[in-house]
Amino acid sequence: MSVDSTETFRGLPVSHTDFTSYTEIYEHYRRLDADREAARFQFNDTTERGFFMLQRYDDVQRGFQQHATWTTAVRSALNPGIGEPLLPQDLNGSAHQKLRKILNQFFSPVAIRRMEPQARARCIELIEELRPAGRCDFVQEFAIRFPTDLFLSILGLPTSDGEKFVVWSEEFFAAMLSGDMSTATVAKKNIMDYFTEAVNERRAHPGDPDVDMVSRLVQADIDGEALSHDDILTILLTLMLAGLDTTRSALGYIFTHLAQHPEDRQRLIDEPEMVPKAMEEFLRLYPLVFQAGREVQEDGEFDGLQLAKGDVVWIGIAQANRDPRKYDDPDTFDMDRHGASTHLAFGGGPHRCLGMHLARMGIKVVLEEWHPRIPDYRISDGVELTERGGQLTLPTLPLEWEA
Amino acid sequence: MFISIDAEKCMGHGRCYSVAPDLLSDDDEGFVAERGRCWQVPDEQLDLAYEAADACPESAIALLETAPADA
Ligand code: HEM
Numbered sequence: 001m002s003v004d005s006t007e008t009f010r011g012l013p014v015s016h017t018d019f020t021s022y023t024e025i026y027e028h029y030r031r032l033d034a035d036r037e038a039a040r041f042q043f044n045d046t047t048e049r050g051f052f053m054l055q056r057y058d059d060v061q062r063g064f065q066q067h068a069t070w071t072t073a074v075r076s077a078l079n080p081g082i083g084e085p086l087l088p089q090d091l092n093g094s095a096h097q098k099l100r101k102i103l104n105q106f107f108s109p110v111a112i113r114r115m116e117p118q119a120r121a122r123c124i125e126l127i128e129e130l131r132p133a134g135r136c137d138f139v140q141e142f143a144i145r146f147p148t149d150l151f152l153s154i155l156g157l158p159t160s161d162g163e164k165f166v167v168w169s170e171e172f173f174a175a176m177l178s179g180d181m182s183t184a185t186v187a188k189k190n191i192m193d194y195f196t197e198a199v200n201e202r203r204a205h206p207g208d209p210d211v212d213m214v215s216r217l218v219q220a221d222i223d224g225e226a227l228s229h230d231d232i233l234t235i236l237l238t239l240m241l242a243g244l245d246t247t248r249s250a251l252g253y254i255f256t257h258l259a260q261h262p263e264d265r266q267r268l269i270d271e272p273e274m275v276p277k278a279m280e281e282f283l284r285l286y287p288l289v290f291q292a293g294r295e296v297q298e299d300g301e302f303d304g305l306q307l308a309k310g311d312v313v314w315i316g317i318a319q320a321n322r323d324p325r326k327y328d329d330p331d332t333f334d335m336d337r338h339g340a341s342t343h344l345a346f347g348g349g350p351h352r353c354l355g356m357h358l359a360r361m362g363i364k365v366v367l368e369e370w371h372p373r374i375p376d377y378r379i380s381d382g383v384e385l386t387e388r389g390g391q392l393t394l395p396t397l398p399l400e401w402e403a
Numbered sequence: 404m405f406i407s408i409d410a411e412k413c414m415g416h417g418r419c420y421s422v423a424p425d426l427l428s429d430d431d432e433g434f435v436a437e438r439g440r441c442w443q444v445p446d447e448q449l450d451l452a453y454e455a456a457d458a459c460p461e462s463a464i465a466l467l468e469t470a471p472a473d474a
């Protein structure tokens with residue numbers, strides 16, 4: 001469970017740290033910090049293929065820039081199996097760039113700003129539904145619902161489908177994680193049927209391709225060729241897989257922090273203009289995608305680290321965000337921190353998160369609309385919070401307030 | 404002082420134009436519209452230029468004392 005200084009692999013210290021289990025909340029950050037401080041580069045042998053760890057801010061930032069020779073043939077160092085096909089993730093080089101160009105336009109700050117009024121109205125509705133009860137499971141009753149509605153509205157699909165959609169996507173996530181393939185297959189079929197219907201409907205009745213993403217995907221072409229029906233479905237499934245659990249998780253960590261730090265909560269109420277800065281600091285301090293994986297395509301060297309074709313590299317996002325070489329007092333929340341937005345919670349390089357501006361808008365709207373309505377809340381007594389490893393998320397966050 | 408934005412490194416995180424909207428702007432894909440350019444920053448915008456450079460997660464923005472030879 002730690003770095004063994006006597007054991008070496010290709011001359012590097014070997015880490016046995018497990019990053020995939022359920023633990024008490026924040027335990028993963030402790031493990032990640034400890035590994036980063038044990039050695040600049042190390043080899044972790046807890047998976048079948050093992051992985052070479054980049055952990056300091058400068059190394060992680062440069063790691064994301066090695067895209068010419070390190071590709072997403074491996075997307076997660078912890079799970080180098082192929083898994084679900086994903087787009088645009090699985091593409092690299094110019095094919096990746098061309099697809100990103102089509103998608104970026106829907107996820108740019110300009111496009112996201114257009115969605116904001118509708119998102120805000122929906123957020124208020126959801127909060128008002130919960131408020132009278134004086135309690136909720138924030139993760140299960142709010143933090144997954146709101147991102148689902150955002151996801152549907154960016155696709156140009158009705159948010160009234162959110163209620164049934166959230167059931168399918170939750171079943172799908174849970175079944176994939178537990179390895180229950182038969183449930184996963186059924187849930188995936190429901191989702192794919194729903195997307196197929198939406199795509200067919202837009203083929204028959206195209207909407208405005210500047211604001212309606214499904215219509216645009218149907219009409220888009222890359223080098224004179226239309227996107228295939230299967231690729232369009234893969235893109236839609238990818239957005240669902242990449243956007244829902246992540247935003248929920250970010251909200252879970254942020255509201256845990258605010259429930260336990262009334263002084264920070266009060267400051268956001270008194271100075272709502274601090275919300276964007278606070279949000280960047282939250283994203284820095286509580287990164288949930290704590291690593292990205294890459295596969296090395298040709299033998300080479302990374303600042304003294306020798307890598308061979310086929311090696312798996314771990315790009316340590318959370319370790320960079322909490323690197324004391326980059327940030328003073330890195331494990332502390334500091335709303336006034338200068339340069340917090342250099343964090344790498346959304347990755348970097350050409351695969352940087354497509355949904356970053358959507359996620360930011362969603363989180364900002366929640367912080368702005370929740371607090372005027374429910375200013376004072378606490379974690380229910382006797383609850384011991386846990387987190388899921390692999391990609392961090394809180395299974396539950398019971399909150400209470402005076403209704 | 405000159406500000407230079409590396410078009411290869413800029414990945415459209417949008418931090419620079421968020422902190423310095425009076426100096427930089429965004430294009431319809433979310434990249435900084437001025438990427439690939441190098442120009443002299445007027446003194447009254449120097450603080451903004453530093454803010455923008457300090458906000459970029461790709462270290463794509465450099466502030467230079469003198470104009471680079473190829474600019
Ligand atoms: C707080 C919330 C989120 C976090 C922390 C997050 C984090 C990340 C990270 C770290 C990556 C890079 C992975 C890599 O380099 O291998 C990524 C990629 C991606 N994210 Fe997000 N994400 C979030 C929300 C979203 C949302 C809301 C969407 C869309 C609806 C989304 C869609 C994507 C896609 C499509 C990619 C792949 C981009 C590519 O390979 O070109 N993400 N995300």
Ligand code: SF4
Nearest residue numbers: 413414416417419459
């Ligand atoms: S912050 Fe950096 S990467 Fe993002 S748009 Fe500005 S220059 Fe480009």
